[in-house]
Amino acid sequence: MRTVDPIKHEQKRQEILAAAIRCALRSGLKGTSTSDICAEAKISPGHLYHYFENKDAIFAGLAETKLNELTERLRRNIEAGGATLEAISAAVRAASEASWHRDEYALVFEMLAEAVRSPAMASLLRKTGDAMRAVLANAFREGQKNGEFDKTLDPALASAAVLGMIDAAKAFALRYPETSRAERAAFLDLLMARLLAPGSCPAAKAAPRHVAVAKRKVRAS
Amino acid sequence: MRTVDPIKHEQKRQEILAAAIRCALRSGLKGTSTSDICAEAKISPGHLYHYFENKDAIFAGLAETKLNELTERLRRNIEAGGATLEAISAAVRAASEASWHRDEYALVFEMLAEAVRSPAMASLLRKTGDAMRAVLANAFREGQKNGEFDKTLDPALASAAVLGMIDAAKAFALRYPETSRAERAAFLDLLMARLLAPGSCPAAKAAPRHVAVAKRKVRAS
Numbered sequence: 001m002r003t004v005d006p007i008k009h010e011q012k013r014q015e016i017l018a019a020a021i022r023c024a025l026r027s028g029l030k031g032t033s034t035s036d037i038c039a040e041a042k043i044s045p046g047h048l049y050h051y052f053e054n055k056d057a058i059f060a061g062l063a064e065t066k067l068n069e070l071t072e073r074l075r076r077n078i079e080a081g082g083a084t085l086e087a088i089s090a091a092v093r094a095a096s097e098a099s100w101h102r103d104e105y106a107l108v109f110e111m112l113a114e115a116v117r118s119p120a121m122a123s124l125l126r127k128t129g130d131a132m133r134a135v136l137a138n139a140f141r142e143g144q145k146n147g148e149f150d151k152t153l154d155p156a157l158a159s160a161a162v163l164g165m166i167d168a169a170k171a172f173a174l175r176y177p178e179t180s181r182a183e184r185a186a187f188l189d190l191l192m193a194r195l196l197a198p199g200s201c202p203a204a205k206a207a208p209r210h211v212a213v214a215k216r217k218v219r220a221s
Numbered sequence: 222m223r224t225v226d227p228i229k230h231e232q233k234r235q236e237i238l239a240a241a242i243r244c245a246l247r248s249g250l251k252g253t254s255t256s257d258i259c260a261e262a263k264i265s266p267g268h269l270y271h272y273f274e275n276k277d278a279i280f281a282g283l284a285e286t287k288l289n290e291l292t293e294r295l296r297r298n299i300e301a302g303g304a305t306l307e308a309i310s311a312a313v314r315a316a317s318e319a320s321w322h323r324d325e326y327a328l329v330f331e332m333l334a335e336a337v338r339s340p341a342m343a344s345l346l347r348k349t350g351d352a353m354r355a356v357l358a359n360a361f362r363e364g365q366k367n368g369e370f371d372k373t374l375d376p377a378l379a380s381a382a383v384l385g386m387i388d389a390a391k392a393f394a395l396r397y398p399e400t401s402r403a404e405r406a407a408f409l410d411l412l413m414a415r416l417l418a419p420g421s422c423p424a425a426k427a428a429p430r431h432v433a434v435a436k437r438k439v440r441a442s
Contacts (some may be wrong), residue, residue: 028334030251106337109330113249115395116327122398129396161412163396164389171388172381174336175350177343191382195415 013051013061016041020062025103029059029110060120063111067128070095075135083142085149089192092136093185096166102177105170112167133159140196150198158195165191234272234282237262241283246324250280250331281341284332288349291316296356304363306370310413313357314406317387323398326391333388354380361417371419379416386412 019041023032034055038045052058074095081087115122133156140155149158169188173179179187240262244253255276259266273279295316302308336343357380364370370379390409394400400408 028251028338030249102337106334109334112392112395113327113330113334116323117249122395125396157408157411160393160397160408161389161415164386164393164408164412167392168382168385168389171333172385174333174343175346175384176381187378187381187385190378191385191416194382195412 009051012043014065016043016048016051016058017061017065020058021066024059024062024107024110028106029114034058056118056120059111059114059118060124063121063124064128066107067124067132071128071132071135074132078135078139083139083146083148085143085193085196088136088139088143088196089189092162092166092192093188096169096188097181097185102174105174108167108170109174129163133163136162143196147198149196153196161195162192165195230272233264235286237264237269237272237279238282238286241279242287245280245283245328245331249327250335255279277339277341280332280335280339281345284342284345285349287328288345288353292349292353292356295353299356299360304360304367304369306364306414306417309357309360309364309417310410313383313387313413314409317390317409318402318406323395326395329388329391330395350384354384357383364417368419370417374417382416383413386416 016037020032020037023036023040027036034045034048037058038048041048052061074091077091077094078088081091111121111125115125136159137155140149140153140158143149144151144153144155165188168191169184172187173184237258241253241258244257244261248257255266255269258279259269262269273282295312298312298315299309302312332342332346336346354377358376361370361374361376361379365372365374365376386409389412390405393408394405
């Protein structure tokens with residue numbers, strides 16, 4: 001009987017995902033075939049299916065690897081900087097900047113597009129998005145206690161908004177490729193500051209039903 | 222000699238683009254081949270190339286058609302509603318809602334991803350984005366005069382931010398497909414209000430260099 005060493009199995013799985021990421025950054029998600037991944041990972045198609053059920057599972061695994069990296073980076077940055085507007089803006093910026101390459105943006109948008117067709121990708125984006133929102137929402141709650149952030153803003157909703165602003169900064173970079181990193185950082189900082197800063201912005205209280213949904217999501221993560 | 226009737230030529234061109242949009246909404250941009258478009262438009266490949274140089278040109282034309290519709294809708298809504306926060310939020314929401322179908326979101330994100338690889342798509346996204354920003358920036362200038370919007374906010378930068386928020390609302394809908402239209406509208410309204418409302422938000426003045434770039438872009442459109 002063939003026995004499986006779980007550590008070696010996981011190691012090989014990670015190698016395949018790293019190969020899949022290299023392929024996807026080179027040719028896009030849709031431009032990457034299973035045989036491209038096999039060639040890059042130096043593995044036979046029959047062997048590949050010991051590790052992943054199908055291509056959708058590889059793509060979801062690839063997205064999970066990338067997005068977990070981002071969440072971890074964000075968590076470390078926020079732990080190091082504390083819950084001030086400046087520190088959290090810097091943490092979000094640093095977490096985003098690490099993937100500020102045009103091929104990486106394209107990959108994120110392809111993942112979002114793929115979520116419409118692939119349930120595996122949809123559930124993965126949900127899971128990693130919720131994990132990132134939980135990190136942010138915790139920091140917002142702390143920042144609200146010390147008066148750094150607008151107290152009328154629901155942390156769960158604000159965390160969804162910040163996730164959206166990271167997406168917005170990526171789209172901005174794709175529309176205006178000649179802008180520098182500093183300019184993209186300023187764009188993201190402005191969005192963060194307008195969203196989070198205490199002030200008299202009248203609509204800080206969101207529609208209650210919507211907020212409830214956003215809250216439930218964070219709790220479920 | 223074969224003569225070309227310019228009206229008929231344009232008519233056929235629009236028919237091909239409409240067929241390409243149907244294909245792309247069904248199978249995604251990357252999942253749409255030239256022969257799919259030919260079959261949908263009931264045209265031979267040889268005939269197709271009288272109208273479009275290559276697939277990139279068809280995709281750019283398809284994106285232009287979709288995004289021009291959006292800009293026109295936005296322009297009409299803003300003209301009808303006036304330059305108040307509520308009216309502009311409603312106009313942006315209405316312009317976005319018209320394309321609030323998951324297949325349409327996926328198409329937008331595929332266009333953004335495609336911009337990295339296709340210069341035709343990149344220049345088209347730039348052009349249509351600038352047109353939409355010009356409509357928004359004009360309304361912001363008017364709203365600043367009557368005190369509706371924060372006077373410290375650069376209209377060119379704010380218009381880029383609103384474009385980003387429309388993208389953010391789409392990404393939100395893909396991550397949380399169970400949210401209702403009302404909840405997505407509330408999310409977009411919150412982002413708009415936080416960005417535009419007058420208040421004491423400290424970072425309303427953006428980094429000067431960045432603002433200058435954004436301004437130049439709008440002027441060039």
